[in-house]
Amino acid sequence: MAFAAPVADIAFWLRTVAGLDEDLAAGVFPDLSADLVDAVLAEAGRFATDEIAPLNVLGDREGARFENGAVTMPAAWKPVFERWVEGGWTALDGDPEYGGQGLPVMLYAATLEMWNAASTAFATGPMLTAGAIEALSAHGSAEQKATYLPKLIAGTWTGTMNLTESQAGSDLGPMRTRAEPVGDGSYRITGQKIFITYGDHDLTDNIVHLVLARLPDAPAGTRGISLFVVPKFLVGADGSLGARNAAGPVGIEHKLGIHASPTCVMQFDGAVGWLVGEPNRGLAAMFTMMNSARMSVGVQGVGVAERAYQRALAYALDRRQGRAPGWTGEGLSPIVHHPDVKRMLLTMRAQTDVARALCFSLARAIDRGRTGPEEARAAFAERAALLTPIAKAFATDTGVEVASLGVQVHGGMGYIEETGAAQHLRDARILTIYEGTNGIQAIDLVTRKLTLRGGEVVSAWLAELGAIAREALAVGEADLGERVEAALADLAGATHALQRALAEGRGTDALAGATAYLRLAALAAGGAYHLAAVLADRAAGTATPAAARRLAVARFYATDILPQTGGLAAAATAGGAVLVGVTPDILTA
Amino acid sequence: MAFAAPVADIAFWLRTVAGLDEDLAAGVFPDLSADLVDAVLAEAGRFATDEIAPLNVLGDREGARFENGAVTMPAAWKPVFERWVEGGWTALDGDPEYGGQGLPVMLYAATLEMWNAASTAFATGPMLTAGAIEALSAHGSAEQKATYLPKLIAGTWTGTMNLTESQAGSDLGPMRTRAEPVGDGSYRITGQKIFITYGDHDLTDNIVHLVLARLPDAPAGTRGISLFVVPKFLVGADGSLGARNAAGPVGIEHKLGIHASPTCVMQFDGAVGWLVGEPNRGLAAMFTMMNSARMSVGVQGVGVAERAYQRALAYALDRRQGRAPGWTGEGLSPIVHHPDVKRMLLTMRAQTDVARALCFSLARAIDRGRTGPEEARAAFAERAALLTPIAKAFATDTGVEVASLGVQVHGGMGYIEETGAAQHLRDARILTIYEGTNGIQAIDLVTRKLTLRGGEVVSAWLAELGAIAREALAVGEADLGERVEAALADLAGATHALQRALAEGRGTDALAGATAYLRLAALAAGGAYHLAAVLADRAAGTATPAAARRLAVARFYATDILPQTGGLAAAATAGGAVLVGVTPDILTA
Incomplete structure (x- = not known):
């Protein structure tokens, strides 16, 4: 089933219900015009539809592989990823000081929906990079920013977030990974992290791991956790890559879905790292990026739901069974005419639209908490805090529910993997769990x-x-x-x-x-x-x-x-x- | 996670809410005592727990395989299946005239829940055999009954139901498979059927296919469909197996779940078959077995839900994260103490109980429609007709919803296939689709x-x-x-x-x-x-x-x-x- 990124619908909800047009009219984003918005969305839609969408099934079947201590992505991944990076998509909302385009989070959310609808496994990695960028931007030293941000924003390196340990998931208090200072300003990080998304891959030359760990004599619990930057390859003063760090994957998980998104067990064996921000304030640093990270996961739910809806609608228009009430055409009715099938499709559409409206409204609140009239920022930041859990949870529940309805619309064909409907359900099922x-x-x-x-x-x-x-x-x-x-x-x-x-x-x-x-x-x-x-x-x-x-x-x-x-x-x-x-x-x- | 068949709970709902004790007291089942009920349930529970449950994960990983025109089951399947047959479980509610034990459908439903909780893929095949037994019992000739029923009831042969074709699913009207009379009382069946559960396997010497097909000059649509019996191996007058029939699998489906339940594409190339019941009345013959077949699928939903609940509860008792309100124990709380986790577990338990009560009430109505005081039978048969769609749909929705909640209770571990929670969701997802x-x-x-x-x-x-x-x-x-x-x-x-x-x-x-x-x-x-x-x-x-x-x-x-x-x-x-x-x-x- 051919997927087409819903550019017009996304633009409609973004500009009207979420309030982008109002902001444009008020001059909140001085460098942004309606034409530029349309151009960005159209080009993102083209790339998602033509380049990323074909990867989706292939990524599910082939999956990421772990061999000889490294992760190999499906062969088709790298050329598309490189064209995507060349297109500047990783830099969309990045800080212009480090090469970013400085566009609103609203446009980041809109394009992120398209990447996720096209291939959730493809889109998941860059979301972690976005999180690393946000953490380093907010808490990194000038040197750390200069070293890592240009590469991460350009997309030539990717980032990871290393939080979870086997005994420390929703509650990070029992975390054990430790960081020992060695006197030269660096630390040696030792411990094992699990569920590390894109912890390793072969798409870029380097990977920037952000790792939570405990300093010696740190207080117990969540008040004794610090944040460190741990590159896969050490970076020289001139930006060149040096020695391989003692940080890498020791395995990947066999998951229900998003098979092409490698979920790594990461081993840090005295890996060289540097403290980001204040000692023992690592969890607070994580919280600063939580609104946008949770919004991004919500947007994943919208993307999967949109894809599942398009597939179910196309099937319902084509598949003929029975004669629906009022059907006057020849032969059997396309099942879209049966009231109960319409009910399922409308439920899928209506709920996906609500999820999208919540996520885009959250994106707008994040934007307006940072930009536009000063006097409004605090209220928008609070609005973002309020909407974050609602958007994350409802949009991801919607991803699962809509994908499951999509299977149902297909009848028996929905249970056959080759149909593709079941993959959306498998892919969506993590979204209600991760990122809180x-x-x-x-x-x-x-x-x-x-x-x-x-x-x-x-x-x-x-x-x-x-x-x-x-x-x-x-x-x-x-x-x-x-x-x-x-x-x-x-x-x-x-x-x-x-x-x-x-x-x-x-x-x-x-x-x-x-x-x-x-x-x-x-x-x-x-x-x-x-x-x-x-x-x-x-x-x-x-x-x-x-x-x-x-x-x-x-x-x-x-x-x-x-x-x-x-x-x-x-x-x-x-x-x-x-x-x-x-x-x-x-x-x- | 060790599964234990919930014998006491099943007995409770069967005897109280569904009404078995009332029937026993009224002498509805003259040969049945409360002690016998307990003994049957206890022994079924033991077999499900000790013998079948260990097959579940293995069946998921290994799956049924199609090679050289035949289906091979996972190696561990056959010995367990043979012990299960030896235990007499296929004969539980069978007609004593053909070797059955004549026990109530209520006990069939209760034991079926246990087989399905232990392994849905294992239990699915015998359900189709039960359907074939019911169809032949109601519509077969004396000779057909004598030839097939003893073997099917004893479990030495299995049965299949061949309805669906690629263009004829929920609506069987457009069915194309044809049956040509050859003048000796037999027919030659030609056509292709899809989604045929246990259409082939290596568990028994013979398989009895019941096949819907059109006679020459049959009316169009559903009024022109007849039912045929088509054995995999022809059966001699003495019951010995003869030539291989031109009826067999040409492939199996790659499905989301129940991997060890082979779903076959069946090819009939002039296969020898015999008409069952009246010409052009095949669909009516199917309808006579619909109440119990749909009840059985509902019971599958209950079984999967019960298994998913047990797994989630065990995890929630063991896994420690955070400190729940009111927790006074040492260290972190087992997550079962967190209100939202309790809410999920109680939702799972409460909804599974409702699904079980609906299915057992339906089983009782089916029983009482056939036995007990004559004057009550019509009303009970109508009650069964009423409860059938409710029990089937709600219990299978429950299977999916409870299995999905089970994944959620496990957090990130729920998404890892080795945990087992995700399999229940994958297995359950077909139940809302098949059998209507x-x-x-x-x-x-x-x-x-x-x-x-x-x-x-x-x-x-x-x-x-x-x-x-x-x-x-x-x-x-x-x-x-x-x-x-x-x-x-x-x-x-x-x-x-x-x-x-x-x-x-x-x-x-x-x-x-x-x-x-x-x-x-x-x-x-x-x-x-x-x-x-x-x-x-x-x-x-x-x-x-x-x-x-x-x-x-x-x-x-x-x-x-x-x-x-x-x-x-x-x-x-x-x-x-x-x-x-x-x-x-x-x-x-």
């Missing part, structure tokens, strides 16, 4: 984000969403507007209930409802986002087929999906008493 | 089952469920009882709305709401089933840990899952207007 499990996202949302600035951050968001519903009522979309208002009322009620639980020290009540609350927030906001899309189409005044689709999808979402908010609000506010009573001996009885 | 996709189950439920006997069949079921809720109110479980009553009210309202839509000729409205309605029915009934379990424990008066668990699970289900019924009722009754308006050109815009 979705359970951890929900806990972050409820315990840290609902209380930001005394609850004003979430209140401001709810007010904005409510204004969209009221605008709909004002222009005559009464049914849609009322349904969205009802959903937002469920969200507001649950928000206040959980804030009260926290204020009254009933933390377990809040934790027990966290996952239901997060989904409630995403679904209710999704109603407003769909409505905002409809309003934007009305304002543009053009009766395009795409606008007709968006109106139909918004209506379907409002009648078929949005009513879930009532049940979710009940679950979110049910309290933790039942959970507290469920002890392990009861579960094993 | 879950979308087709929902359509069957809404368009055919809600109107059975003018709607009285569903009304009688709702009345029974309501009586459980009222009993709870009477004995002081007020909160649980009220919550279940509210859910049942949602179900009753949606039931009437869909019945009205059908009565008024608004078929698309009914079809549009079918999937939401089916889930609503299962979830609301699930509330009553959990309540029935709690009431049974109260009546027994023993304060066991298992009873405490069931009460906690019932409460969790009532507060966290049951509130979904409101949103589902809204979606079920939203009507089809939006779907009708969504034409292919809008979707592709």
Whole structure:
């Protein structure tokens, strides 16, 4: 099935619902024009469609291989990666001081969706490089920046993030890898890390590992973790590559999906490294890049969902079975005409759009937290903090759910690997886990984000969403507007209930409802986002087929999906008493 | 992770909620005692746990292989299969006239859950044999029965069902395989079938293929399909095996899961076959076995879910990360103490129990449709018809959802194939598709089952469920009882709305709401089933840990899952207007 990057749809959501057009009109990005946005998206779409998409199946079948202490990528990978680097895509939102193009995170998110839809395994590596760039930019010394940033931004080297150890995953406190100072300003890093994405590969000459480790006599737990930069090959003062460092893979994992994204066990045997930022402040350094890293994983979910949707739709247009009600054509109906198949496709489309709107809104908040009018930045940064767990968790849940629906639309053919639908489900299944499990996202949302600035951050968001519903009522979309208002009322009620639980020290009540609350927030906001899309189409005044689709999808979402908010609000506010009573001996009885 | 067949739990649900104890007390099964039930379940549990469960991972890795025109099973398969056959398990519910033990379908369902939990790929083959036995029993001639039934029931031969062709899946109308009479009472079958489960293997000397094909001049569509029996090796009058028939595999599929269950492309090149039942009535013959075949697939969902739950629980008891609220033990908490992990485990447990209750209730209805007081049989047969689509669809959705939650509980380890959690998700993913996709189950439920006997069949079921809720109110479980009553009210309202839509000729409205309605029915009934379990424990008066668990699970289900019924009722009754308006050109815009 031919994939085509959904350039027009991405541009629509980015420019209208997420607010890029508003920012362009306000001159927030002085060097950016609507034409440049269109040109970037079109060229990214072309590259994703023509060059990366064909790698996807091949990468799944061939996979990354570990042999003789090194990882070999599928043969087709390197030429495409090199053309992608030459196209300047790694430098898109990079700091111009180090060779970057300085474009907004919004465009990074938009293009990242396309790379991920084309091949999630291909897109995963550069996301880690982006994380390394962000960490070094925020915490590296001038020398470290000069040494590593130009190469990482140019894409001639890649980066990795080495956090997890076998006993330290969601909780990094028990981490054991240690760093010994040797007196010349460098350290010797020793330990083993697991689940290191693109920990090794043959795409570039060097790999820049960022590694969390403990200094001698560091405090126990997460307050005793420091960040180090550990290149695969040491770098000379002139930028030339020197000796191979004692840092490398000792194996790769056999995973359910993203087979061409090597997940390495990394061994550091007294590897030479340098401290990045303050001693014992490594975890804080990680947190500075968390919003964008979690947004990126959410965008992966959107990308996989989009690809799965396109494949399912193409199959449903082609495959004929039975005669659908109202079918007047010759012979059997294409299954797209059967109401239950339409329901699945509309669910896929509607939910993917919500995930995209959440991620792009988060991208915009990240941008505006850094640029544009100074007085607005703090509020946007807080908005980004609020949206991060919602976008990450909902968009990745959506990746899994939409990919699974995609299998279902294919019927028995969906279970056959050659069809391709099953790969999307396998690829998507990691997204709800890495970069903070979705359970951890929900806990972050409820315990840290609902209380930001005394609850004003979430209140401001709810007010904005409510204004969209009221605008709909004002222009005559009464049914849609009322349904969205009802959903937002469920969200507001649950928000206040959980804030009260926290204020009254009933933390377990809040934790027990966290996952239901997060989904409630995403679904209710999704109603407003769909409505905002409809309003934007009305304002543009053009009766395009795409606008007709968006109106139909918004209506379907409002009648078929949005009513879930009532049940979710009940679950979110049910309290933790039942959970507290469920002890392990009861579960094993 | 060591799996242990949940013998005590299965016995509990079978005897209390599904009603086996009531039937035993009423003498419905004259030759069956509670002791015999216990003995059968215990021995099945032992065999599933000790002999079959170790095959599961091995079967996944090694898979069935196709070489030189034949399928080879993993080497460890045959000895276990032979011991399983020797144990008499294939004959459990078989007709005593042909060597069966004549035990109830309830016990078949209970043991089938254990085989499937132990290894879904192992259990899949015998399910097809059971289908062949049922079809031959109902429609075969005396000679056909005498030739095939003793071997199939004894398990020395296996059976297959050959329905699907590449252009004929959910809709069998376009089927092309043809059968030419040759004048001696036999036919020559020619055509290709796909997705034929255990179409070939090396476990037994012979395989009995049941094949749908068209007679010359048969009417077009589904009214022109006949059923034939086509043995792999022809059978002499004395039962000896003769010439190899021109019926065999030409390939097997590369599937997402159940790798050790060979899914064959079968070629019939003028294969010798004999008509089973009436000409052109093959599809009707298939329908007679549909209730139990669909129940069996539902039971597969329960089995996979149970296995995934056990694995996730064991991991959550062992894996330590962070410190859960209230944790006073040394060091980090086992993750089972974290509220969100408990939520996942309880969701898995609660939903698996509902799926099991639905399947066992269906099994009981099938039993009582055939045996026990004559005057009750018609109503039980209709109850079976009603429960079939609900049990099949909800239990298989549960298999997928619970297996996916199981991956999530494992965090990053869940994505590594060696952990085993991902296999359950891969194995489960076919269950919502085969034996009628879950979308087709929902359509069957809404368009055919809600109107059975003018709607009285569903009304009688709702009345029974309501009586459980009222009993709870009477004995002081007020909160649980009220919550279940509210859910049942949602179900009753949606039931009437869909019945009205059908009565008024608004078929698309009914079809549009079918999937939401089916889930609503299962979830609301699930509330009553959990309540029935709690009431049974109260009546027994023993304060066991298992009873405490069931009460906690019932409460969790009532507060966290049951509130979904409101949103589902809204979606079920939203009507089809939006779907009708969504034409292919809008979707592709």
